[in-house]
Amino acid sequence: MYRAVALWALRTNVAPSDMHRLEQLANAAHIEFAPGDNAVLLNSEDVTDAIRTPEVSQAASEVSLVPAVRRALVEKQREIGGQVSVVMEGRDIGTVVFPEATVKIFLDALPEERATRRANESALPADLVEQQIRERDQRDRGRAESPLVQAPDAIYLDTTGLTIDDVEAAILKIIRDRTSNGRERTQ
Secondary structure, X not given: OHHXXXXXXXXXXXXXXXXXXXXXXXXXXXXXXXXOOOOEEEOOEEOOOHHXXXXXXXXXXXXXXXXXXXXXXXXXXXXXXXXXXXOOOOOOHHHHHOOOOOOOEEEXXXXXXXXXXXXXHHOOOHHHHHHHHHHHHHHHHHOXXXXXXXXXXXXXXXXXXXXXXXHXXXXXXXXXXXXXXXXXXXX
């Protein structure tokens, strides 16, 4: 969602420092996700690929620093979660957006590993991507509102060296361990 707002800001030449205009964009953004699909729609336009560029990634990290943008998107995320059962990922989903979620997983990997993965997707040099990842992590951990931290009740999963299939299997095991037939297990 932050990427979608960042894309809209880039397209309309809204500066990351223009907090008022960014808040307006976040409030006005109509962001949709099709169930069972990876498509992201912004104001009815499929922006799935457009939000994955390095430029949008950088802008999303800057846009996410704006407290009013965070508040607007948290409200939208909670609205989605209130309508249907969802799996959400994000840097404050388990701590701010859904602190009462049944299952919380804190996915992590060494910056070098994350950079290699991202570089393979973007054709950018891995060392540049690693630098960007480290800067974003530092910025997100240090922000005043909704900093990047692991929720106390989240299970830490280090994905360094794991394949996508390995990560999926580990996540499904955590979900099965935390739930039983769709109900939270009593502990």
